[in-house]
Each structure stands twice: as C-alpha cells, then as structure tokens.
Amino acid sequence: MRSGTTRSTTGRTPRALLLPAGIALLLLAGPLVALLVRAPWAEIPGLLAGPVVLPALALSIGTALASTAVCILIGVPLAAVLAGSDGWPRGLTRVTRAIVATPLVLPPVVGGIALLLLLSRTGLLGQALYAGFGITIPFTTVAVVIAQTFVGLPFLVLSVEGALRGVDSRFAVASATLGASPWLTFSRVVLPLAAPGVAAGAVLSFARALGEFGATITFAGSLPGVTETLPVAAYIALTNDPGSAIAIAVVLVLVAIAVLVTLRERWLTGLRP
Amino acid sequence: MSGALSARLGVQRGAFALDADLSVRPGTVLAVVGRNGAGKSTALGALAGITALTSGSVALDGVVLDDADRRFVPPERRSIGLVQQQPALFPHLSVLDNVAFGLRAGGATRGDAREQAHAALAEQGLDALAQRRPSQVSGGQAARIALVRTMIRRPALLLLDEPLAAIDAELRPALRASIAALLDSFPGSAILVTHDVADAEALADEVALLDAGRVLQRGTLAALRSDPADPVVSRLLAPGGRLDDETTA
Numbered sequence: 001m002r003s004g005t006t007r008s009t010t011g012r013t014p015r016a017l018l019l020p021a022g023i024a025l026l027l028l029a030g031p032l033v034a035l036l037v038r039a040p041w042a043e044i045p046g047l048l049a050g051p052v053v054l055p056a057l058a059l060s061i062g063t064a065l066a067s068t069a070v071c072i073l074i075g076v077p078l079a080a081v082l083a084g085s086d087g088w089p090r091g092l093t094r095v096t097r098a099i100v101a102t103p104l105v106l107p108p109v110v111g112g113i114a115l116l117l118l119l120s121r122t123g124l125l126g127q128a129l130y131a132g133f134g135i136t137i138p139f140t141t142v143a144v145v146i147a148q149t150f151v152g153l154p155f156l157v158l159s160v161e162g163a164l165r166g167v168d169s170r171f172a173v174a175s176a177t178l179g180a181s182p183w184l185t186f187s188r189v190v191l192p193l194a195a196p197g198v199a200a201g202a203v204l205s206f207a208r209a210l211g212e213f214g215a216t217i218t219f220a221g222s223l224p225g226v227t228e229t230l231p232v233a234a235y236i237a238l239t240n241d242p243g244s245a246i247a248i249a250v251v252l253v254l255v256a257i258a259v260l261v262t263l264r265e266r267w268l269t270g271l272r273p
Numbered sequence: 274m275s276g277a278l279s280a281r282l283g284v285q286r287g288a289f290a291l292d293a294d295l296s297v298r299p300g301t302v303l304a305v306v307g308r309n310g311a312g313k314s315t316a317l318g319a320l321a322g323i324t325a326l327t328s329g330s331v332a333l334d335g336v337v338l339d340d341a342d343r344r345f346v347p348p349e350r351r352s353i354g355l356v357q358q359q360p361a362l363f364p365h366l367s368v369l370d371n372v373a374f375g376l377r378a379g380g381a382t383r384g385d386a387r388e389q390a391h392a393a394l395a396e397q398g399l400d401a402l403a404q405r406r407p408s409q410v411s412g413g414q415a416a417r418i419a420l421v422r423t424m425i426r427r428p429a430l431l432l433l434d435e436p437l438a439a440i441d442a443e444l445r446p447a448l449r450a451s452i453a454a455l456l457d458s459f460p461g462s463a464i465l466v467t468h469d470v471a472d473a474e475a476l477a478d479e480v481a482l483l484d485a486g487r488v489l490q491r492g493t494l495a496a497l498r499s500d501p502a503d504p505v506v507s508r509l510l511a512p513g514g515r516l517d518d519e520t521t522a
Contacts, residue, residue, distance in 0.1 A: 170361040174419075176348040177321050177355040178375035179426060185349075188374075192365045 032253060039250050040243055047247035055225045056233035057251065063141060063229060064209040067148035071156040071205045076198065078153075079160035080186065104154045111150055112218025119146070119219075143220035144227050148212045152205030159204060163197020164190060200263055207259040211252060275299055275334055275429040276462030282319045283328030283341065284312075291315050291486040292329075297430070297462045299334075304465045304477030304494075306509070312486040313466040314358075317432045320464070321355045322348035334429055349378070354428035358435040360419035362407035368418055369394070369403040375426040393425045394418075397451070413444045417451060424455060431456075431463040437472060449475050470494075470510055482506055 040047075047053055078100070085093045103111060119126040119137045129135040137143050167190050175185040191198070213231040220227035222236055234248040277299045284291040291312040297303045305313050318324040319339070320331060326341040333353065338346040348355075362371050372390035377383065394400045397417060402410050410418065416436055423431065436452060437445050453476055456463060465476055473480050474494055481491040490502040494510065501507035 168361075170357055170359055171363060173321075173323055173348075173355070174357060174361040174363070175374070175378075176323070177351075177353065178378055178422065179349050180374070180378040181349055184378055189363055193363075 035246070035249055035253060039246050043243055044247045044250060047244050048251070050244065052224075052233055052237055052241060052244045053230075053248055053251075056228050056230045056248070059141070059144070059225065059228065060210055060230040063144045063148060064206050067145045067152055067209045068156075068202055068206040070145065070149045071152050071209075072198070072202055075153050075156035075201070075205075076160055076191070079157045079164060079201075082157065082161045083164035100154055100157050102154075103151050108147075108151055108212065108214030108216075109218050112147060112215035115143075115147060115150060115215065115219040119143075138219055139221045139223065139227060141220075141226055144216055144229060147215040147219045148209035151212050151215055152208040155204035155208055156198075156201035159197050159201030160194065163194035163201075166197070167193045203259055203262050207256065210255055275460060276431075277334050278320075278430055278462055278464075279330070279332045280320060281329035282316050282331070283326055284315055284319050284324055285327045286315070289315075289486060291319070293481075293483060293486065293488045295320070295464060295481060295488070297464060299462055300460060301478040302456055302463045302465060302476055304467060304473035304480045305483050306467055306470065306473055306480060307483035308468065308509075311483040313468075313483055314434055315486075316483070317355065317434050317464065317466055320430070321353050321432055322346060322351050323355075352429040353432060354423035354426060354430070355432045356416075356419050356423050356434065356436055358438055360407075360415040360439075362415055362419060362422070364407050366407075367403065368399070368405050368407065368410065371407065371418065372422045372425060375422060379426065389425065393421050397421055397455075413440055413448050416440060416448060420452065420455060424459065427461075429461045431459065431461060433463060433465045435466055435468070437467070437469065445471075452476060470512065474512075480510070482509065 048057070082093075082096065082100070085096070116123065116138060118124050119129070121127065121130040121136055121138075126137060129137070137146065171189050171193060172185050175189045176182075180188065210229075211231055212229070213235065216227065216229055217232050217235075222228045222232045224233075228236070230248050230252060234245045234252070237245040237248065276297065278295070278297040280295045280297075282291055282293050282295060289310075289312065293312065293316060295303065295305065295316055305316065307313050315324065319326055322338065322345070325345055326339045328341050330340045331338045333351070336346075337344050338351055338353075362368070363374065366374065369387060369390050372394060373381075373383075373386035376386035376389055381389070391400060391403060394403055399414065399418060399421065402414060402418070407415060407418075416439070420433075420436065433452075437448055440448055449472065456476060465472065467473060477494070479492060480494045480497055482489045482497065484505070490497055490506050497506060497510055501510070
C-alpha cells in the first residue's frame, strides 16, 4: 500500500512544461533572492533609523492606514451596492464593474496624471475647490492618501463583493422575517458573515497602498516628510544612497511576506472563485 | 385569537405558475402538502414577503400586505414568522443572541431582549445551550431554537417550511411532539409545509394538497382520505405516506 495523498495518474503534468515553469519561478524568486543576499544586513538597522528611511516609513504607514480606512468606509458600501445589482440593467452593472476594475489595469502614472487633471488648481474639480475654498490638494499628504485609495479601492471592493455574494441568502431571509430592517440585516448579519472578505480586502489594499509609487510621485511629488513615501524614497535614494534604497526594499519585502502570511488561507492554497 | 389570513397567491416565475388560495382561519394550523416543486416554498416566500405577488393578494387580520400592485409591505414589517427548512441560526451569534435578535430588531434593549430570550429558552428546556454557538448544537436542537427565535416575536401568522425534513428519522417524533406543544399554546395561525403526511396528521387542523402550483383539494385529513378528489390524492395521503417518494425529477 502506498502512503500519502492519493493522486490521479490521468492528469499528470507533461514534462515539456517543467522547463518554462522553472524559468517562470526563477524570474519571480531570483530578484528577491538577490535582494536578500546583497542586502547590507549589518548596516540596515542604522539605515532604517537614519534621516531618509524613518520619516518615509512613518509617512508610508500613516498614509497607507488612512487610505485603507477610506477604502473600507467607501468601498464596503460600493461592494454592497454591486452585490445587490442583479436586478439592474445589464449595461449599468457592466459599466460600474469596469469603473471599479480600471485602476487594476491602468498604469499608476496614468492614474496620477488623471488625478492631477481632476484635482489640480486648474483641474475639473480642483478649480472650484481652489476658487471657492482655497484648497489645493496636489503635492500634499492628502494627495498621497487619495492616490493610494485610487489604486487600492478595487482590491477591497472586489474582495468584499465576492464575500457578500457568498453569504447564504437564508440568513438575510431569517433576519428580515425576524423584523430587521435592511440596514440592520446588512450591518448585523450579512456584513459580519462577510468579515473575512473585508479583512482580506483591507490587507490587500493596505499592501497596494504601501507599495504605491507611480500615481503618488505624479500626483503628490516627493517632498520629504510630506509626500515622500517608502517607494518614492527608495527610488530617489538609489542614485546617491543605494544602501538606504536597499534597506527600504528589504522593509517592503518583509511587509509583502507579512501580507502573504496573513492571506495564506485564501491565496497560498490556490485562488478559488 | 389572531392570524386571520386571506391569501390568494399568484406568482409567475418563468414556466412555473403558483395560483393557490391558502387562506387560514384565526388560531388554526393548515398543512400544505405536496411533492417537490409543487410550489410550497414559493407560497411561503410570497406570504412572508420574500417574493412579491404577480397577481392575487395577501391580507392578515384585515391589513393588506400585498395586492400585486400598489401595496407591498416588506417582510420586516409583517407580523409573520418564518422558520426555514434549514434553521439558519446566525453562526456568528450565540444561541441566546439568536433568540434575542428579533426582539432587538423590534427595539428592545439588549438586557430586556436577553432576559426574555433566556426565559423562552428555559421554557423549552434549552437554556443550557444559551451561550453556545449554533455550530455547537445538534440538528434537532437547532430546529427547536429556530422555532423559539421566531415565536418569541409573537407573530400573528407562523410559517413552518419542512421543520422536520433535516432531522434524523428517529428524532422526528420527539421534535414533532414539541412543535405540537408549541403550536397548542400559540394564539395565532400557522401554515406548515411538509411532504410527510405524519406531520400533517399530528400538527394540522386542515390539509391543502398542492400540486403544480394549484390546490388540488383541501379539508381535514380524514375528509380528504375518505373522499379523495382523485386517485393521486388518496395515494399521497395514505397513512405513513411521504410525498418525497413521489418526486418528479
């Protein structure tokens, strides 16, 4: 008798696929291995505490937390609306869904340019903000949060929508027939049952916000302490202070690993519908 | 006594059409029996307000709840309790908070709701389970808790969708007896959907046989047995009959 997991022999992987598969894996793992091997480990603690990394780290964590909070506040309602959109005209659902997914496929720099065209002092909306209230958004910490929210929102919305759709409708029926209003049913029954999806979406959008570079540098610039987040600082440091750049890169890799560990149940066992 | 239900249910859903009068006199229990796909659950959904009528009307104690046109009262504002086939206890709440849920939704304070919920559970000998999660109780216990959870709101009309279907056969008689006891002390009316004739025999005053969305015959079980409208009725209502054996899949 054989021990271990029973495997079907009919679905064996063709050997010809092994070489390209290996190359793909090497391409993914190689750069990270190089980074970890070449990192000046002894100097990293000093670099992290230095004048470049620490303010950028604090700014990055602060803005990423803020944008994640905004994502949850406006993304969960959007996800709930989408999850309940089955009765809508088909075209409307598709357009809404496409709008939500756009930042996933849009180059972040383009997102930054688009945000400028909307919110700069001469922008579509920014003009009124400046003329009416004297508010200027670009190149401020708020701009960093907006850029991060723009790129992180799809992760939250799509993850939460999937989770909400996955909640058995029997629970909503039970809640309604027990006298609960639609709001109570959503907030006390459906949303708590979708909480794992909200948590996963929040972690993903936090990770995306922390790594945001293109939209941030375009829309918010790189003012140390104000808009210079970790990725921006790493890019700028690379020319004159490569040690700091590598230290930042190591920090971001560690965060990425932490995200994967947090989501291991959902992602490391293979994506499921 | 309350629970005077006047219900002419018309629901058109694709090729399936429900067209059935399921009116019930106050304080009585109507068993709706029929094969899978006869429209039993659709009828309960229409009464509870989960599904809107496409024709006909529903009125409870003189108040129109759905007239298939202008008036539609949503489920949370109907004095109608529904116990679904699967108990659907909220998995993230304790048994106690499940039972207290409807009272909280009705505006009771947490303390009041929990106190009443505790008393209701104790009445059924279920208070030892109060702090457990639904995943930590048996199927039979879950069915009884779901019943307590619904009845604590004192609905005028109680809808029971196959309350015994998910229960092991050997536990069914005991659970049937406890449902009978609950219904005896219940002032409102009830509609019990089942495909087990024994349920109808033990729990209902009247039986309506639903087939392909229409009421084939209605009356007391004895009357239906002694004077069946057609051979199908007499075969389906024979003692010990289970209509799921007749599934037309």
